[in-house]
Amino acid sequence: MLTLTAEPLTAEAFAPFGEVIDARVSSSFAINAGRTQRHHDLARVETYGENAHTLINIFVSQPVTLPLTLTFLERHPQGSQAFMPLHGERFIVVVAPKGEAIEPGAVRAFLTDGRQGVNYAAGTWHAINSVLEREGEFLVVDRGGEGDNCDEYPLDIEVRLA
Numbered sequence: 001m002l003t004l005t006a007e008p009l010t011a012e013a014f015a016p017f018g019e020v021i022d023a024r025v026s027s028s029f030a031i032n033a034g035r036t037q038r039h040h041d042l043a044r045v046e047t048y049g050e051n052a053h054t055l056i057n058i059f060v061s062q063p064v065t066l067p068l069t070l071t072f073l074e075r076h077p078q079g080s081q082a083f084m085p086l087h088g089e090r091f092i093v094v095v096a097p098k099g100e101a102i103e104p105g106a107v108r109a110f111l112t113d114g115r116q117g118v119n120y121a122a123g124t125w126h127a128i129n130s131v132l133e134r135e136g137e138f139l140v141v142d143r144g145g146e147g148d149n150c151d152e153y154p155l156d157i158e159v160r161l162a
């Protein structure tokens with residue numbers, strides 16, 4: 001069993017796995033006659049393969065209990081996957097670098113603060129959506145198209161909060 005303590009999510013720490021989506025720290029420019037600040041191009045949407053196209057979804061997830069116990073990580077080789085909470089929900093992010101195998105020492109766990117979303121780059125290993133405290137509603141942007149786009153890697157992980 002791999003036991004991890006979730007660390008606060010930062011863009012720098014998450015950079016090898018994708019992007020953190022956070023209007024508080026991203027640049028913006030005024031549009032709509034100055035009434036709107038556009039936080040532009042915050043994450044790279046990747047869609048590969050036959051008939052690949054971008055999907056906009058909403059995930060409604062039931063909360064996990066702590067410590068979070070996982071039996072696998074998954075990856076989407078044909079596309080990225082972004083999760084943005086719609087009501088300030090905090091969630092646990094567990095990731096590992098792209099590759100055919102996962103090195104347990106390379107697995108990282110993060111805790112979001114409610115204003116952060118994440119975009120998993122295509123092929124990045126990650127835990128399924130793991131929201132804390134209450135039912136969560138997430139805007140999810142990922143890849144549609146032909147072929148299988150979800151690989152699972154068996155790994156027993158326990159995640160605690162600091």
Ligand SMILES: NC(=O)N[C@@H](O)C(=O)O
Nearest residue numbers: 074081126127128129150
């Ligand atoms: N399977 C699915 O659509 N969701 C997972 O990919 C996930 O990361 O939660």
Ligand code: NI
Nearest residue numbers: 074076081128
């Ligand atoms: Ni996923």
